[in-house]
Amino acid sequence: MSDKVPLTKKGAEKLREELQRLKMVDRPRIIAAIAEARAHGDLKENAEYHAAREQQSFAEGRIKEIDGKLSNATIIDVTELDAGGKVVFGATVVIVDEDTGDEVTYQIVGEDEANIKEGRISFSSPIARALIGKFQDDVVTVVTPGGEKTFEIVEVRYE
Structure with a gap:
């Protein structure tokens, strides 16, 4: 460690x-x-x-x-980040599944903090890896066990 x-x-x-x-x-x-x-x-x-x-x-x-x-x-300290709208560690990201229209909010956190029920995903998860470095209105494709999924980033917050 x-x-x-x-x-x-x-x-x-x-x-x-x-x-x-x-x-x-x-x-x-x-x-x-x-x-x-x-x-x-x-x-x-x-x-x-x-x-x-x-x-x-x-x-x-x-x-x-x-x-x-x-x-x-x-x-x-996420509240002190000024990433200019970029998805970075600690950011809260609202995404929409382009197939279903379902909206989901995730905060990208460390592995020890991750809790999917609370909307916190590990920075090493496939979704987080696809989101990091992107901006609001970008479209990302994530390879999931059920196949590829496409999401649009509708909001990036630092709270």
Whole structure:
């Protein structure tokens, strides 16, 4: 993980919030659960102890993962972008499927932030790769598992 990874400012804030919760809330709760389970005696057959140790392992792994991501992140504040209408990382793009007329809005984000249900797609996804570098009113063709799809870019925002 030595390469810099792009991350929006909102995405970095979410990761920092999760890290804070893991360190300040979850970690002490797990430590207390381990201490309580130890007090019950024999650790070999102590399900509470083993469950708490497993939670601790997961939490510590996630803390390490988030620390690594944040230390390797290039944080981009989308609101300060002046890309002149060009689709870039962090931009919100409204596209229309030329076949169906369906309108969809996507924000192009880092891989850790991507969530299709929330309209955030990874910059490495086929749609994002086709959109990046284009402008409003451009038409792009995306190769999908169901064949080629053509979209018109109707709006580009930096929010």
